[in-house]
Amino acid sequence: MTRDSIATVRWPRLMIVTLIALIGVGGFARLGIWQVARLHWKVDLIERVDARIHADPVPAPGPEAWPAITATSDEYRRVTLSGRFRNDETVLIYTPSDFGPADWVLTPLERDDGTVVMINRGVVPEELALAGRFDAAPEGEVMVTGLLRMSEDKGWLFSRRNDPANGKWYRRDIGSITRAKGFERAAPYFVDAELGDPKAWPRGGQTVVSFRNAHLSYALTWFALAVVVFGAWLLVLWTELRRR
Known part of the structure; x- marks a missing residue:
């Protein structure tokens, strides 16, 4: 150069x-x-969650463990708990589903210590849900096994807001639901019940465990x-x- x-x-x-x-x-x-x-x-x-959902169930966390529960350490863990359903306090929460517009059916389970855990018993097509044409939770002492889920405190960008005053719910915000119901000792999580009768409504076992990677x-x-x-x-x- x-x-x-x-x-x-x-x-x-x-x-x-x-x-x-x-x-x-x-x-x-x-x-x-x-x-x-x-x-x-x-x-x-993904590996941790996959291990949790296939593991043997453990007792659902009690009040002493509630403050330490996090999505990282506890969500999708298989748990088991017993108590009595309070069918008169059932909540319907709108959701899109494989069956079209539908509702989650959340029924509180009252345990022997007086605490309450909301149980997502499954999904019901909206037409049946609004007409009340689905099975009530069993009476008496029952045992429930399912996946521990965290409260959906925040909605999506275009999601509708819950309307506790009129009993209309669009996300599983457990804190809002239990406060509206007046439950003083309620777990901060809910449990997605496993599939029972595959032909019954509500239909359990509808948890979607999928992570975009x-x-x-x-x-x-x-x-x-x-x-x-x-x-x-x-x-x-x-x-x-x-x-x-």
Whole structure:
């Protein structure tokens, strides 16, 4: 390369382009690394949840354990508990389902210690639910086995808000439901009952255990963008150094 060609390199322009390239490559690479970390977290979560739902049931947490319950450590754990259903306090919660518009049927289970746990007994097509054409919970002492679920305190972007005053519910916000019912010692979680009679309504065993895992594709996208920016910088550098 001659001295004249070197003199024609537009160094201020090249420095600006280099700075932008550094920011772009660094930023995209960091996002890619973050997605890789999220990938490992998601895989670990899926493995933990899969182990929980296939494990032998354990006693449902009592009042002394309620403050420490978290989604990370407890959700989707198979639990068992006994008590008496309070059918007169059943709550219907609207939900889309494989059967079309439907309702979850949540009935409180009162345990021997006086505490209450809301049991999601399953789903009923909305037409049957509104007409009351579904089975009441069994009378007397019963044993329930199912998956521990966390309260749905927050709705989705376009979800309708619960209307406790009029008894209309659109998400399983256990705190709101138990307060509206006046339950003083109610668990902060609910239990999705396992499938009983496959032809009965409500129909249990409808828990969807599915976690979207697209972190690998996201990571590859960010790394590819970093490579593209780096390649573009090399092209600009090559062009500038070849100027006459």
